[in-house]
Ligand code: HEM
């Protein structure tokens with residue numbers, strides 16, 4: 001494992017922590033407990049005394065601190081990639097991550113200064129996941145497994161399996177839409193618009209409708225669709241590509257994660273949005289997306305410029321053109 | 332070719348985000364739906380002679396048992412735990428079937444009249460990690476002084492609909508600032524997002540005829556021009572009720588309200 005890859009993984013883990021911290025901010029309703037930005041109660045952010053991190057400020061200021069750390073880590077990653085990465089597109093991906101994290105910080109500031117307008121809050125939630133996906137991508141593309149799986153001939157059966165390519169490419173997109181619906185629900189206060197689970201007002205389909213109920217119900221439909229797609233992909237992989245452990249492993253992880261996620265979603269409703277449960281639901285949602293992305297990228301390995309291992313060669317790993325793909329390191 | 336695919340996906344997702352942001356920009360035009368503010372420049376309406384005034388008195392009652400006050404959990408700020416002398420919610424206060432913290436005001440019947448501008452300031456203090464008073468009234472344009480008597484920090488976040496929302500921090504004990512409202516609004520909610528339990532309500536009116544009931548449920552609204560009025564009583568959880576009343580010169584009219592216990 002190269003140090004660059006280790007570092008990329010660290011950025012990825014820090015981002016998941018950041019998303020969790022952000023989940024705690026909204027779940028506890030602390031978003032406006034620090035009225036100013038980028039300062040904190042007039043203090044320079046990093047000089048704000050620990051003893052004053054009370055009540056909602058603990059979450060809001062804590063979130064800003066973790067976000068700053070992730071921002072710094074991302075600068076480091078972009079610079080590192082720019083200096084040592086031979087793949088041109090990887091340099092650009094590093095810059096894209098830096099742009100995304102900067103934009104995200106500004107969006108966060110705007111939400112504070114304009115009292116959490118819904119479209120900005122939803123964008124902040126949505127861009128958080130885009131940034132998380134970028135860090136996942138960077139971690140995956142710097143891994144040894146990714147490099148090894150570059151030989152196209154070992155990848156041949158997957159390339160020819162257009163069903164798998166379609167399903168596995170569609171999954172991250174579907175999960176992302178599901179997350180955006182979840183964010184809309186969260187930021188329009190529709191989380192409890194349907195108060196029971198698994199039924200809706202004791203029935204399969206709600207007997208009455210409003211915007212809130214519709215968004216909430218759509219999120220539940222989306223959950224069923226996501227779960228079914230994941231099960232279909234897992235079944236397909238087991239039947240047709242059981243030797244590809246690098247695909248089977250994320251598929252199993254997805255089955256576990258999506259079931260957990262549905263359980264946490266139901267629990268969020270039944271606990272009337274208990275902050276810890278609610279936040280666990282947000283964090284697990286990000287993990288579903290991240291894992292779906294890893295699977296999708298691995299299935300689409302042949303589309304990447306470094307697929308043949310002829311344009312790019314590592315200064316460390318010897319060039320082995322026909323070595324069978326080994327399981328990549330799980331994220 | 333393949334590289335193009337990757338970039339298409341990337342730039343598409345960024346585009347979606349950008350669009351979402353752009354849509355947000357036009358969202359908040361700041362109180363566009365506010366009712367027109369009272370125009371003080373209108374041709375001077377007949378000045379009202381206090382000698383012709385009548386008074387209004389009354390009581391707000393609660394039918395059923397007063398819900399036990401909830402204990403406010405202040406453990407997320409040790410300073411609050413140390414300094415709070417009262418840790419009970421102010422939502423339901425009262426005694427013997429009488430209900431306090433109800434805002435009572437003249438809702439209709441004063442249209443077209445103007446009144447001398449309010450003198451003095453109204454104070455909303457933060458002490459023991461709660462607002463005092465919890466329910467109060469003030470005039471349009473009057474100065475509201477917000478003070479922090481606590482050795483901890485608060486944010487003061489007002490969420491009106493007809494006036495401009497604001498959110499300000501008071502990190503240091505003894506801090507104060509002044510604020511006012513341009514438009515009548517019943518009620519403007521105040522909260523502290525640091526201490527989720529802290530809230531207060533201010534009724535902003537373009538006339539001086541309002542009161543908040545004390546724990547005995549009593550209120551007085553004095554020196555009213557004679558006339559027919561609609562009086563409204565507002566409670567943060569029990570909603571509003573209205574009554575019609577006629578005030579005549581030299582007399583004290585009575586009106587009472589009864590809310591049913593939740
Ligand atoms: C594939 C499955 C699911 C995924 C990926 C997912 C994802 C998410 C995400 C990411 C959020 C928060 C968005 C933000 O950051 O603001 C959210 C919110 C929410 N989800 Fe899900 N979810 C799933 C299934 C479910 C299910 C089955 C339920 C059950 C009713 C549910 C209930 C909720 C609720 C109530 C909220 C809003 C919480 C609030 O008001 O704060 N979710 N979801």
Ligand SMILES: [Cu+2]
Pocket residue numbers: 460484485486523524525526529
């Ligand atoms: Cu406070």
